[in-house]
Amino acid sequence: MTKKIFCKKFNEELDAMSVPxxxxxxxxxxMNTVSDKAWKEWRSHQTTLINEKHLDMSDAKDRxxxxxxxxxxxxxxxxEQASGFKALT
Numbered sequence: 001m002t003k004k005i006f007c008k009k010f011n012e013e014l015d016a017m018s019v020p021x022x023x024x025x026x027x028x029x030x031m032n033t034v035s036d037k038a039w040k041e042w043r044s045h046q047t048t049l050i051n052e053k054h055l056d057m058s059d060a061k062d063r064x065x066x067x068x069x070x071x072x073x074x075x076x077x078x079x080e081q082a083s084g085f086k087a088l089t
Contacts, residue, residue, distance in 0.1 A: 007035035009074050014038075026067075034074055042073055048082045 005016040014035035020027030021039055030039070046066065049055065055062040072079035 005032065005035060007038050008033045009038035009041075009076065010035060030074075038074065042070060045073065045082075046070065049080060052082045053080075 003016040003018075004013045006012070007014045014037055017031050017034070017036045017039055020031045021034075022030070034042075046069075049066065049069065050057070055066060057063060057066075069080050071077075
């Protein structure tokens with residue numbers, strides 16, 4: 001049986017991630033507050049941002065910016081949208 005958590009992104013009980021999505025306390029926090037569904041949506045959006053903004057993940061400034069955007073995404077705040085991206089409908 002899949003563990004359930006109350007997802008702060010979708011404000012409902014959903015399937016939890018099976019492992020922390022990143023190391024350290026931040027990974028544990030995300031695993032306890034963000035559903036697997038929300039994490040998958042973020043990963044897709046993150047990839048779009050990295051590509052469109054030409055982010056360098058070896059650059060601490062770019063990594064910090066992306067983490068800040070991730071926090072906004074999961075907290076349902078205004079977060080950076082990819083300007084050249086059009087979702088399929």
